[in-house]
Structure formats: C-alpha cells, structure tokens
Amino acid sequence: MALDGRPNTKIVHGEAGYVLEDVPHLTDYIPDLPTYPNPLQDNPAYSVVKQYFVNLDDTVAQKIVVHKSSPRGTHFRRAGPRQVHACIVTCGGLCPGLNTVIREIVCGLAHMYGVTKILGIQDGYKGFYARNTIPLSPKSVNDIHKRGGTILGSSRGGHDTSKIVDSIQDRGINQVYIIGGDGTQKGASVIFEEIQRRGLKVAVAGIPKTIDNDIAVIDKSFGFDTAVEEAQRAINAAHVESESVENGIGMVKLMGRYSGFIAMYATLASRDVDCCLIPESPFYLEGKGGLFEYIEKRLKENGHMVIVVAEGAGQELLAEILRSMNHQDASGNKLLLDVGLWLSQKIKDHFTGKGRISINLKYIDPTYMIRAIPANASDNVYCTLLAHSAIHGAMAGYTGFTVGPVNGRHAYIPFHRVTETQNKVVITDRMWARLLSSTNQPSFLSPEDIELAKKEDEPTNQLLDSNNQVDGHHEKSTEDNNCSIQQTSC
Ligand SMILES: Nc1ncnc2c1ncn2[C@@H]1O[C@H](COP(=O)(O)OP(=O)(O)O)[C@@H](O)[C@H]1O
Numbered sequence: 001m002a003l004d005g006r007p008n009t010k011i012v013h014g015e016a017g018y019v020l021e022d023v024p025h026l027t028d029y030i031p032d033l034p035t036y037p038n039p040l041q042d043n044p045a046y047s048v049v050k051q052y053f054v055n056l057d058d059t060v061a062q063k064i065v066v067h068k069s070s071p072r073g074t075h076f077r078r079a080g081p082r083q084v085h086a087c088i089v090t091c092g093g094l095c096p097g098l099n100t101v102i103r104e105i106v107c108g109l110a111h112m113y114g115v116t117k118i119l120g121i122q123d124g125y126k127g128f129y130a131r132n133t134i135p136l137s138p139k140s141v142n143d144i145h146k147r148g149g150t151i152l153g154s155s156r157g158g159h160d161t162s163k164i165v166d167s168i169q170d171r172g173i174n175q176v177y178i179i180g181g182d183g184t185q186k187g188a189s190v191i192f193e194e195i196q197r198r199g200l201k202v203a204v205a206g207i208p209k210t211i212d213n214d215i216a217v218i219d220k221s222f223g224f225d226t227a228v229e230e231a232q233r234a235i236n237a238a239h240v241e242s243e244s245v246e247n248g249i250g251m252v253k254l255m256g257r258y259s260g261f262i263a264m265y266a267t268l269a270s271r272d273v274d275c276c277l278i279p280e281s282p283f284y285l286e287g288k289g290g291l292f293e294y295i296e297k298r299l300k301e302n303g304h305m306v307i308v309v310a311e312g313a314g315q316e317l318l319a320e321i322l323r324s325m326n327h328q329d330a331s332g333n334k335l336l337l338d339v340g341l342w343l344s345q346k347i348k349d350h351f352t353g354k355g356r357i358s359i360n361l362k363y364i365d366p367t368y369m370i371r372a373i374p375a376n377a378s379d380n381v382y383c384t385l386l387a388h389s390a391i392h393g394a395m396a397g398y399t400g401f402t403v404g405p406v407n408g409r410h411a412y413i414p415f416h417r418v419t420e421t422q423n424k425v426v427i428t429d430r431m432w433a434r435l436l437s438s439t440n441q442p443s444f445l446s447p448e449d450i451e452l453a454k455k456e457d458e459p460t461n462q463l464l465d466s467n468n469q470v471d472g473h474h475e476k477s478t479e480d481n482n483c484s485i486q487q488t489s490c
C-alpha cells in the first residue's frame with residue numbers, strides 16, 4: 001500500500017496528474033482470498049442492463065470542472081457490484097431514511113447475493129457488546145421505510161473498539177455496515193483498523209448519515225431534502241402567525257450545529273423568510289447594519305417578518321453564558337445553548353423595553369420534528385442507491401470505505417476523507433449570495449470581513465472549489481448539471 005503519510009491510504013498516480021485515492025481491499029492483508037462467481041450475472045432483473053458490472057478500473061473524479069492546464073486531480077473508485085454473514089448498526093442522531101437504508105441493505109443482500117444471515121445490532125456501537133441482536137430478513141424489514149427513526153435504535157457514546165471487534169469475531173460476522181455521521185465514520189475507521197490488525201476477513205462499509213448535510217466529499221446526505229421539506233411547515237406557521245398580528249415576528253429555529261445548510265435551503269425554498277442566521281455567518285444585534293435595525297425596518301415596511309435561525313448561529317454572542325456550562329454530549333459533540341430562546345428574549349427586550357415598537361413575537365422550535373419522520377420519495381431512492389453501493393463494495397472485498405455520490409456518481413471513499421473536515425456553507429459562494437438577495441437581509445459583514453472570508457474560503461482541497469460545488473456547497477454549473485444529485489443513478 002502506498003502510504004502518503006497516512007495509514008491505509010492507497011494512492012495510485014497516473015499520467016497527466018491523475019490520482020486515484022483508493023480504498024483498502026481485503027486482499028491487501030489476506031493475499032490468498034478465494035473469489036466466487038457473482039450471482040448478479042444470472043439475476044433476471046439485471047440481465048437487460050447493458051453494462052451492469054463496472055469496469056475494474058472505473059473511477060470517479062472529485063473535481064468536475066477542469067481547465068486546459070489543470071491537473072486531472074483526485075479520483076475515487078467507482079461503486080458497483082463485485083458468502084456472507086452481515087450486520088448492520090445505526091449510530092448518532094436520527095435522520096429520515098435510516099430505515100430505508102437498513103431495508104435496502106437487507107433486501108439487496110438477500111435478493112442480489114442470496115445472503116440470508118443478517119443481524120441488526122441494537123442501539124448503536126454499544127449494542128455490539130451490551131445488547132441483543134435482531135435477525136433481519138426481507139420479510140421483517142418489508143415496510144420499515146414508511147416509518148421514521150431506526151428500527152435498530154441508535155446512541156451516542158459507547159464506542160469500545162476491542163469489545164466491538166471481539167463481538168464481530170465471536171459472532172463470525174464478515175460484513176459490517178455502519179450507518180452514521182462523522183463521529184460514526186471515525187468509529188468505523190478504528191474498527192476497520194483493529195480488524196485489519198487482527199487479520200480478520202471482515203469488510204467494513206460506512207454509509208454516511210447527517211441531517212445537517214455537513215459530511216465532506218459527498219454531494220448531499222440522505223434525509224436532508226426531507227428535513228428541508230418538513231421545515232417548510234414550521235416556517236409557514238411562523239409566517240401565518242406573524243402576518244396575523246400587528247408587528248408580528250415569527251422565529252423558527254432549525255437544526256445545524258456547525259453548518260447552516262438546513263436553514264439556508266429552508267429559507268430559499270420558503271420565500272417567506274426575511275432573515276436567515278447561520279453559524280458560518282456571524283451577526284450582531286445593535287447599531288448600524290445590525291439585526292435590530294433590520295427588524296425595525298422590515299416591521300415598518302411590511303408589518304411583520306419571519307426569522308430562521310440555525311441552532312449553531314450566534315454562539316459566539318452567547319459565549320459568556322456558554323463558558324459556565326459543561327458543553328459536550330456522550331460522543332464529544334459541542335452542546336449548544338438555545339439561540340432561539342435567547343434571541344427571542346433579546347428582541348423582546350430591545351423593542352418593548354424601550355417602548356419603541358410593540359412587537360408580537362412567536363418562537364417555533366420544530367427541531368426534532370424535521371428529522372423524526374420517514375424519508376420522502378427522492379431520499380428513499382437515494383437511500384436505496386447508497387445501500388446497493390455499500391453492498392457491492394463489501395461483496396467485492398473492499399473494506400474501510402464510506403460510500404456516497406461524488407459529482408453524481410457513487411464512489412468508494414476512504415474513511416479519513418469524510419472525517420477530516422466538515423462541509424460548511426461558504427458565505428462567499430453564490431448560494432449564500434442568492435439567499436441574501438432573496439431575503440434582502442444585511443450581510444452583517446464589513447468589507448474587511450468579506451476579504452477575510454474570501455481568504456478563509458480559498459480552496460484547501462477540491463471540495464471547497466466553488467467551480468466544483470453542487471447546490472451552494474458543491475455547486476455545479478448548469479452545463480454540468482445533467483447528472484444532478486436527484487439523478488444519482490447516472
Ligand atoms: N473519534 C471517534 N472515535 C471512535 N468513535 C467515535 C468517535 N467520535 C464518535 N464516535 C462514536 O460514534 C457514534 C456516533 O457519534 P456521534 O458524534 O454521536 O454521531 P454522528 O455519527 O451522527 O456524528 C458514537 O457511538 C460515538 O461514540
């Protein structure tokens with residue numbers, strides 16, 4: 001394995017600057033692994049597909065917009081089809097579509113590869129050593145995609161690598177499907193390393209899950225569209241409430257611990273929002289160009305307004321209160337103060353306290369309502385593709401990978417690529433500009449701040465190159481967009 005300074009990185013260099021950042025394969029440490037004919041070649045459902053099996057050397061380019069002189073850049077191994085005792089675990093927070101991914105892994109393994117031994121691990125990582133397992137079959141998972149949550153249960157914390165790998169080894173499991181966010185993928189990565197260290201014939205496949213859509217490299221995470229759609233209901237309610245009273249302000253708090261994608265997309269979709277506040281764009285309350293001034297202006301102009309605030313926004317303003325708190329959950333994630341409640345109170349104090357304008361503020365917090373629901377149609381399709389890609393990779397003996405669409409094509413991505421950074425809304429990018437122009441809110445940035453933001457947002461890797469981004473955080477140009485994330489089958 002070529003180790004470009006990292007364990008388990010397989011970098012293959014080609015002509016004209018071509019780079020393949022490959023995922024590990026079981027044969028890397030078990031050289032004499034037998035192979036079996038792929039049963040899919042005899043499956044009538046796939047017999048009409050012209051080229052179902054991907055070519056062994058197919059790869060997916062991370063950077064899709066290139067110039068005459070630019071190097072060809074990083075590529076990932078293309079996902080596709082390649083005897084088994086599998087297990088599935090879901091970890092971290094809930095997300096619409098978790099049950100669909102579970103269902104499609106079970107049905108895909110059973111129907112495409114004839115795998116019948118599939119175990120569900122209960123309640124996240126700790127379930128490997130502290131809970132019972134559930135046998136899963138196509139029959140038992142048949143209609144779970146219509147339900148929110150995860151039939152397996154989930155948890156934060158509880159990652160004990162050696163106990164988990166002992167359990168995998170003792171149960172004779174040889175495929176582990178791990179569904180979860182960045183924390184979960186970090187956990188999957190250390191499980192894979194321990195499996196490799198013990199020389200076990202066990203493939204570890206990660207399926208990325210985050211409601212916040214902040215997992216790096218992949219185009220978009222499942223459940224995100226569903227959550228944005230559900231957020232519309234809260235925004236509509238805020239709008240109705242605010243326009244029905246004099247000087248009404250409707251405030252909606254949406255998820256987004258470190259990134260404001262849900263708030264940004266919910267705002268852009270709604271058209272009723274006058275101000276969207278996200279963690280990536282600092283704001284201030286008092287004085288010229290501040291939030292209070294803008295609220296006053298909107299109320300004078302329009303008689304009512306709607307504010308959407310991502311939960312991670314303005315945390316620096318709450319820093320004083322935060323300092324006195326124990327701010328981590330069981331997984332080590334930052335715990336936040338309720339910015340919505342704080343901001344509501346600040347606005348009330350500002351306007352009523354000075355007796356200037358009598359405002360009528362309604363605060364709506366639909367936090368868990370946007371994620372505790374089943375996936376919508378397009379997320380269900382997306383979840384199916386993710387599950388299939390993961391199965392095909394594990395069946396082919398690849399291991400230590402996360403699966404996901406990169407520029408519309410599914411790829412196998414080394415764990416470290418999705419855990420080392422998080423996607424954030426790039427406030428110097430076109431999508432945030434679109435938002436600012438649609439709400440007409442102040443940017444809260446001075447010219448110096450803008451210069452600084454531009455510098456900070458300069459691409460450190462290809463993901464941050466705005467020429468290569470979809471929907472604001474990886475925005476493709478319209479010319480490239482013939483294979484968008486909605487059409488992940490291409
Ligand atoms: N650095 C890490 N190494 C190993 N396991 C981790 C790490 N970070 C988080 N985990 C485990 O991953 C699981 C989910 O992590 P969490 O951050 O809660 O959610 P998410 O996967 O959605 O980011 C938890 O069981 C947690 O213990």
Ligand SMILES: O=P(O)(O)OC[C@H]1O[C@](O)(COP(=O)(O)O)[C@@H](O)[C@@H]1O
Nearest residue numbers: 092093181209210211212255256257
């Ligand atoms: O209250 P919980 O279950 O810890 O979850 C809330 C947090 O999880 C998040 O949804 C992020 O989770 P994921 O990105 O892993 O889906 C945050 O937006 C939110 O702060």
Ligand SMILES: [Mg+2]
Nearest residue numbers: 181182183333
């Ligand atoms: Mg996380």
